[in-house]
Amino acid sequence: MAGRFGNKCVIITGSAGGIGFETARMFGQEGARVCIMDINEEAADAAAERLSGEGTDAVAFQLDVTDEAAVDVAFGRAIENFSGKVDILVNNAGIADFGSVETTDTAIWRRIMDVNVTATYFCSRAVLPVMREHGGGAIVNFGSVAGHAGINNMAAYCTAKAAVIGLTKQMAAQYSAEGIRVNCVSPGTVATTAMGHQLLGSDMSEEAQKRRLSKYPIGRFGEPGEIARAVLFLASEEASFCCGSDFVVDGGMTAI
Ligand code: NAI
Numbered sequence: 001m002a003g004r005f006g007n008k009c010v011i012i013t014g015s016a017g018g019i020g021f022e023t024a025r026m027f028g029q030e031g032a033r034v035c036i037m038d039i040n041e042e043a044a045d046a047a048a049e050r051l052s053g054e055g056t057d058a059v060a061f062q063l064d065v066t067d068e069a070a071v072d073v074a075f076g077r078a079i080e081n082f083s084g085k086v087d088i089l090v091n092n093a094g095i096a097d098f099g100s101v102e103t104t105d106t107a108i109w110r111r112i113m114d115v116n117v118t119a120t121y122f123c124s125r126a127v128l129p130v131m132r133e134h135g136g137g138a139i140v141n142f143g144s145v146a147g148h149a150g151i152n153n154m155a156a157y158c159t160a161k162a163a164v165i166g167l168t169k170q171m172a173a174q175y176s177a178e179g180i181r182v183n184c185v186s187p188g189t190v191a192t193t194a195m196g197h198q199l200l201g202s203d204m205s206e207e208a209q210k211r212r213l214s215k216y217p218i219g220r221f222g223e224p225g226e227i228a229r230a231v232l233f234l235a236s237e238e239a240s241f242c243c244g245s246d247f248v249v250d251g252g253m254t255a256i
């Protein structure tokens with residue numbers, strides 16, 4: 001398959017569903033070999049099978065990205081599957097939950113930090129030496145509008161996503177000279193994914209839903225493909241001068 005990513009090897013975490021799956025699919029459509037990594041083994045296998053059926057060279061590995069030792073094992077296997085290289089890593093896996101500083105359970109706070117932030121560090125660390133060895137690569141992290149704006153009752157998630165944006169800048173400062181570009185995508189609400197359902201289901205009153213939508217000048221929420229296209233851009237050669245940027249894709253939510 002021809003495209004911007006012919007011969008490129010891409011690992012996408014949390015890609016059994018949602019935005020990650022759409023991102024994997026689009027990379028595949030543009031010629032990439034893709035590795036699906038997800039905590040949900042059955043869904044990861046099904047996702048890889050679906051992409052293979054669409055003509056993409058896709059494999060799946062079960063992985064909880066917060067498990068430090070398991071990250072190294074799974075990434076080792078993925079890189080071996082790619083004959084010793086990896087060109088692109090998308091740190092997409094993320095979770096959200098609700099609560100203020102007073103009402104967030106400590107275990108939930110820690111889990112949100114682990115999945116969104118610490119795992120981005122673990123997974124990036126697992127690919128950097130191989131990218132360096134091959135003269136470069138691209139890493140795309142996942143922030144959120146929640147990393148830019150205080151969202152009511154999302155204390156841990158807002159903190160985590162702001163940290164991911166900070167880590168993106170630090171990594172760009174550290175690794176750009178070695179040809180490793182690190183950038184971030186910060187989506188606004190995508191209602192059609194599991195996380196979107198969780199978010200919108202959190203308060204089903206018509207008034208609350210209207211209030212949420214009214215924050216989006218474009219008048220609607222986003223679609224997974226609209227976020228995936230931004231990820232592909234940042235991972236591509238078209239973004240050769242983008243290092244440490246945070247690409248906000250939010251229908252204008254943070255513009256107002
Ligand atoms: P989703 O919940 O639909 O999909 C997340 C995927 O990550 C799932 O397949 C899940 O099994 C996997 N996952 C969760 N914990 C994991 C772990 N510990 N190890 C490995 N895999 C794990 O979420 P969605 O909406 O596709 O979100 C993707 C990314 O986009 C996340 O980082 C999220 O924070 C971010 N985002 C999502 C927005 C939305 O409105 N849906 C808006 C802004 C950012």
Ligand code: 1HS
Binds near residue numbers: 212
């Ligand atoms: C879950 C995702 O990162 C979006 S958080 C912002 C939610 S909203 O209040 O702008 O709909």
